[in-house]
Amino acid sequence: MADEEDETGFDDELDDGSSGVDVGHGRRKRLFSKELRCMMYGFGDDQNPYTESVDILEDLVIEFVTEMTHKAMSIGRQGRVQVEDIVFLIRKDPRKFARVKDLLTMNEELKRARKAFDEANYGS
């Protein structure tokens, strides 16, 4: 079974509390259990997904965020994570790229709308 576990985070499923291999990863409290369940249902899984699957997905997401962060730190301005770095890293993946562009555009629009709304309020 060991050769299947090249994914990080499985350790905590097998681990019986020994201080073993991967201390940081998967030993921490589950961060996204509730949200991931809803997400998995939304993406097509059953309404009650298996806890083990949710755990695997959480570990994968955390690893993904970690990798992206490390990569972003190493490009552009060193040691800092900036939006431009993330956009650069994502450029080859059309889905993610489009999503990030949309999110950032929408955020700007909402900020502008909020500001206009506040100013209108301020006038009255």
Place this chain on the structure above:
Amino acid sequence: MADPARIKAEDTPERIKSVTEGNLKPEQTEDVSAPEKPKDENIQLSSQDLPKQEVKPETAAREDEEEGTSGQPPSKRLKVEPEKKKEKRHKVDEDEIQKMQVLVSSFSEEQLNRYEMYRRSAFPKAAIKRLIQSITGSSVSQNVVIAMSGIAKVFAGEIVEEALDVCEKWGDTPPLQPKHMREAVRRLKSRDQIPNTKYKHTVFH
């Protein structure tokens, strides 16, 4: 142009109150026989930043929220003239919005539930921010958190979709089991869709 889900009366107050909008990525559920796959996207924002007053400006801003060209590769967009692009984009937007409206109006109860979960689910910004900051050691801007949460959700979606493919291929039924997830990860890895900087393959050494 109204959000397609808003045509449902019971959904309307929910949609307007909640500021969180989800991804409109084309999705396949078991019940949907042959769904149309529009390429528009919707923006997902947390409700943390915006007070309840935001209903009006948010509704106004919603008009432009659907992105018609998001399906095309980014490089293609630059070749079209800016003016023509805006007109074209508007028309494509309207078409897509209408199509989405028609589609969502024909959803069954279960499909509506699933669609709502799909749009509303999101990673908590605070947790993502904490995670990133624990890695960088310095603070990160809000846009970074927004971008990272969005990408993480897309990533989770890719894995679940692939796992569902695997599940179907192996003749199993949902709920997804760890073996499906692992096979999905293995497939995505072979397509380089999962970043991995741990094991580098040096050709010449």
